[in-house]
Amino acid sequence: WKWTKLERSTLINYIIICLLFLVCELNHSVTSVFPESSLLIMLGFILGGIVWGADKAQTFKLIPTNFFYYLLPQIILDASYCMPNKLFFSNLGAILIHAIIGTCWNAGTVGIALWACYEGGAMGNLNIGPLQFLLFGALISAVDPVAVIAVFEEVHVNEVLYILVFGESLLNDGVTVVLYNVFDAFVSLGGPKINAAEIIKGIVSFFVVAFGGSFLGVVFAILISMLTRITKNVQVIEAGFIIVLGYLSYLTAEMLSLSAILSITFCGVCCQKYINANMDEKSVTTLRYTLKVMANGSETMIFVFLGVSAIDKNIWVWNTGFILLTIFFVVIFRFIGVFFLNWILNQSRLIPIDITDQFVMAYGGLRGAVAYGLAALLDEKKIPEKNLMLGTTLIVVYFTVILQGITMKPLVQWLKVKKATHSDLTLNGKMNNRAFEHILTAMEDICGRMGDNWWTRHWNYFEDKYVCWLLLKSDARKHKDPIFGAFHKLNLEDATKYVTEGERKGSLDFIRNYDSASVDFKKKLALEYGDITPYITGIDNVPVTSVMKNPIPSVSLDIHEQDRKSLPDKLSAHHLLDQHLYKSRRDNRPTYSRSHYNTSENPDEMQEIFQRTMRSRLESFKSAKMGVNPAKKLSKHPKKDSTHKPNGKPADPHRTHPYGDEDFEFSADSASSSEIAGHFHRRSTNTPGAGVDNPAFIPEMDTSPPMRNPPWQTETGNNTAVAPSQRAQGRLPWTSTNLRHLALLRMSTRSTDSFVMADASLDEEAPEEKPGTHHTRL
Amino acid sequence: MGSTSSTLLKIPNVEVLMQETGFSPAHMIRLHDRFKLRCLFPQDFGAIKELAMNPIGDRIIGAFFCPGKETVDFHTFVKILAHFRPVDKNRPKEPNSPEPINSRSNKLRFAFQLYDQDKDGKISRDELLKVLQAMLGMQVTEEQLESIADRTIQEADLDRDDAISFEEFRKVSPEILHSRCFIKV
Numbered sequence: 001w002k003w004t005k006l007e008r009s010t011l012i013n014y015i016i017i018c019l020l021f022l023v024c025e026l027n028h029s030v031t032s033v034f035p036e037s038s039l040l041i042m043l044g045f046i047l048g049g050i051v052w053g054a055d056k057a058q059t060f061k062l063i064p065t066n067f068f069y070y071l072l073p074q075i076i077l078d079a080s081y082c083m084p085n086k087l088f089f090s091n092l093g094a095i096l097i098h099a100i101i102g103t104c105w106n107a108g109t110v111g112i113a114l115w116a117c118y119e120g121g122a123m124g125n126l127n128i129g130p131l132q133f134l135l136f137g138a139l140i141s142a143v144d145p146v147a148v149i150a151v152f153e154e155v156h157v158n159e160v161l162y163i164l165v166f167g168e169s170l171l172n173d174g175v176t177v178v179l180y181n182v183f184d185a186f187v188s189l190g191g192p193k194i195n196a197a198e199i200i201k202g203i204v205s206f207f208v209v210a211f212g213g214s215f216l217g218v219v220f221a222i223l224i225s226m227l228t229r230i231t232k233n234v235q236v237i238e239a240g241f242i243i244v245l246g247y248l249s250y251l252t253a254e255m256l257s258l259s260a261i262l263s264i265t266f267c268g269v270c271c272q273k274y275i276n277a278n279m280d281e282k283s284v285t286t287l288r289y290t291l292k293v294m295a296n297g298s299e300t301m302i303f304v305f306l307g308v309s310a311i312d313k314n315i316w317v318w319n320t321g322f323i324l325l326t327i328f329f330v331v332i333f334r335f336i337g338v339f340f341l342n343w344i345l346n347q348s349r350l351i352p353i354d355i356t357d358q359f360v361m362a363y364g365g366l367r368g369a370v371a372y373g374l375a376a377l378l379d380e381k382k383i384p385e386k387n388l389m390l391g392t393t394l395i396v397v398y399f400t401v402i403l404q405g406i407t408m409k410p411l412v413q414w415l416k417v418k419k420a421t422h423s424d425l426t427l428n429g430k431m432n433n434r435a436f437e438h439i440l441t442a443m444e445d446i447c448g449r450m451g452d453n454w455w456t457r458h459w460n461y462f463e464d465k466y467v468c469w470l471l472l473k474s475d476a477r478k479h480k481d482p483i484f485g486a487f488h489k490l491n492l493e494d495a496t497k498y499v500t501e502g503e504r505k506g507s508l509d510f511i512r513n514y515d516s517a518s519v520d521f522k523k524k525l526a527l528e529y530g531d532i533t534p535y536i537t538g539i540d541n542v543p544v545t546s547v548m549k550n551p552i553p554s555v556s557l558d559i560h561e562q563d564r565k566s567l568p569d570k571l572s573a574h575h576l577l578d579q580h581l582y583k584s585r586r587d588n589r590p591t592y593s594r595s596h597y598n599t600s601e602n603p604d605e606m607q608e609i610f611q612r613t614m615r616s617r618l619e620s621f622k623s624a625k626m627g628v629n630p631a632k633k634l635s636k637h638p639k640k641d642s643t644h645k646p647n648g649k650p651a652d653p654h655r656t657h658p659y660g661d662e663d664f665e666f667s668a669d670s671a672s673s674s675e676i677a678g679h680f681h682r683r684s685t686n687t688p689g690a691g692v693d694n695p696a697f698i699p700e701m702d703t704s705p706p707m708r709n710p711p712w713q714t715e716t717g718n719n720t721a722v723a724p725s726q727r728a729q730g731r732l733p734w735t736s737t738n739l740r741h742l743a744l745l746r747m748s749t750r751s752t753d754s755f756v757m758a759d760a761s762l763d764e765e766a767p768e769e770k771p772g773t774h775h776t777r778l
Numbered sequence: 779m780g781s782t783s784s785t786l787l788k789i790p791n792v793e794v795l796m797q798e799t800g801f802s803p804a805h806m807i808r809l810h811d812r813f814k815l816r817c818l819f820p821q822d823f824g825a826i827k828e829l830a831m832n833p834i835g836d837r838i839i840g841a842f843f844c845p846g847k848e849t850v851d852f853h854t855f856v857k858i859l860a861h862f863r864p865v866d867k868n869r870p871k872e873p874n875s876p877e878p879i880n881s882r883s884n885k886l887r888f889a890f891q892l893y894d895q896d897k898d899g900k901i902s903r904d905e906l907l908k909v910l911q912a913m914l915g916m917q918v919t920e921e922q923l924e925s926i927a928d929r930t931i932q933e934a935d936l937d938r939d940d941a942i943s944f945e946e947f948r949k950v951s952p953e954i955l956h957s958r959c960f961i962k963v
Contacts, residue, residue, distance in 0.1 A: 428930055428933055428934050428947075428950045428951060429950075429951065431909075431910070431913070431930060432889060432951050434913055435834065435889055435892065435893075435909070435913065436885075436889060438832050438833055438834050438835075438838075438913070439834070439838060439862075439888070439889065439892070440862065441832060442832045442834075442835055442838040443838075443859060443862050445832075487922070487925075487926050487929065490929070
């Protein structure tokens, strides 16, 4: 029973699906001990056994072509796209030294040591010459990015350590490819013909291959960035462009005999900043997830095939000496090389690398599929012992991935290696980082020394002047400041949390009035989006400075019409939304984890900040709302406060809610409201002209209530005037003066405005409705 | 070595300085040379043109000058620069000795003092706004700056007094990446 092509491909598909499923569903306790990669390899063993049992011949193998052209590029592209650039470039010197010198050292020493042992007779009779040993050394010395990602993903070591190992594994491809080709050529030439000329050619070819590959990658990065500049109208396939172009860079480099991995690495690394700025958020998300899916799939397949490939009778050439010595030398020379290089590096590094970190670095020199691929590419005619080498390579790969992978986590814990720190995306953090950069630059200028910061500053300057002009869209250029970016991200987060929280709360009126509720969200989001980032919602030409612009892009719904109809529900829903802002905050750590993409939440902290923000908003909002009777309308959720943050909040005065409503409490008593107002008093001190001197801001407001008759209300018949009415509302005097200090607040006030205003106006009509409504919601 | 030691002797109180700040003799000599050439008056600092490009350059220059003094002496100069030495991880912890100048806390305090211009121990909203304006000014609007400032204060302000005290500042400043904290002298 021979496998037909269709059967084979169906089988492969089934296998992949099952494996991916398994990988996801694997019990966490299992994966915390065994890294996924080792489990996959073992699965591959089983699979190979099955196939071999059925077929008596190995029909599935990891064919090098497949591997190098179809499986590897995605992984590298994904890794480089998600690479933390700042960290990478600031450690680039160390990474390069390890990649180049370390790999050469490994290759040379392993080859020579093995040859020496062979000459010493430890391996019996083999048909190998010294050059072949060197070739073998070259291919087995390559630290493999796939394996490194797979293993280090489970173990969250600190960023510097990770970037050193990972960067090295990416950049050493240049060296590996050159060494492999050089020694391959030498082997073809034969021993006697090698002279200085050949060696010099080899060295030159290294420079050509490595720098050529990198340069090509940068060229493609520029291409991609420029492309994203003009793909505004085809946003759906922007992600596709990038993947295709990335792959193209790989293929082009391969075609020109340059280092393909370096090419695609630099392509991803260099373009990520610009395409993230140029592309729509949705496209960025799409791209990220697509890359992750592809990379995960490829990685799974690679490891499974690595397992399957073992079940091949041809390569079971067992030579104890060769195999054991290889493993031994590989490990030993890795350790020696790493420690030695790090010692040299530490002389000139600002932060020396710890001994424990060095140990993990050495231990993390995992060999993987790249070595296997290179071994499988060996020409049997030139190298008679190819099967031996292949088998040994596989064994070394298994040894490193399985054994070292399994023991990596306990080792890291035992050595108390510093773990990755979570740096929250706080405005404070960004601001301080910025400030420190400036300070350090200034200090360096004062000392008259050129340091890291000098380079960074000049690169930034160069980038600002020339690069961004070329590669970024004009809108993106305005918004690429990191502090502003952080601010924007946080705002967006708030907006989305609004929505999810409100929906999750399951207040009935969302279910009842789904469209109107969703209208509300869209409107709210559009408002927030619109004010802060016009280019995101596609209103490109509206300058950010114009606050009063039309914030509703294409939501042509008669919002106000529906507002008035379902006002009581809307009001409470809206207040519910108000109260649930800031539920979580996004992590900003480098996302090198393959499976965990999302962020962690820190509810308590966020809740508190949220409460304060909401209080300030409500307060300022209320302070401007003269004439409205806020005591009735003001819905606070101190109950919620006290449940979420028992220590930080004042005693909940609203526990005995007149209506007994769990979620919605309307403070009818002035005592409680004055207490709440007491909080606001402090808030109000920094809002100039807010008009609140008196903590009891409630009904005694005396500024004229222009909102008594908001324009939209007079335009009831005008259904198409959604947009203009918002704008008209915006033109009301109180928005600009009193609420200047909180741009966001303006958004929410504008939106809440309509409800509360409608509320106020309808107050006379249906004051009893609301409590009843709230009751039913319980 | 003869010339270096004689240069060292020219610097007053060099032993004490070296001990306090942790600079090596080579560092001290280099700093002294630099200091003699350039930095005595604010105008001298201003002559360093790269500083002029620095958004918070004037504040940094201000940090060198103690209030009321017109010039900066070598002592102060070195002490301020000592803030930015790498942190000594292996420093023996003596409970009674004062914290070394380059500890993380002192670095943060230096930054805090840069923000806090009126030296009242708190960063008020206006001061924050000014710093943000300096660092961000070109690209963002007034309102956005203000809302950023507000949000920043909200994040940090734990006792709700609308200003950031040093304690709050410290708590909310995340682990500043190692590479950002120091320079090589």
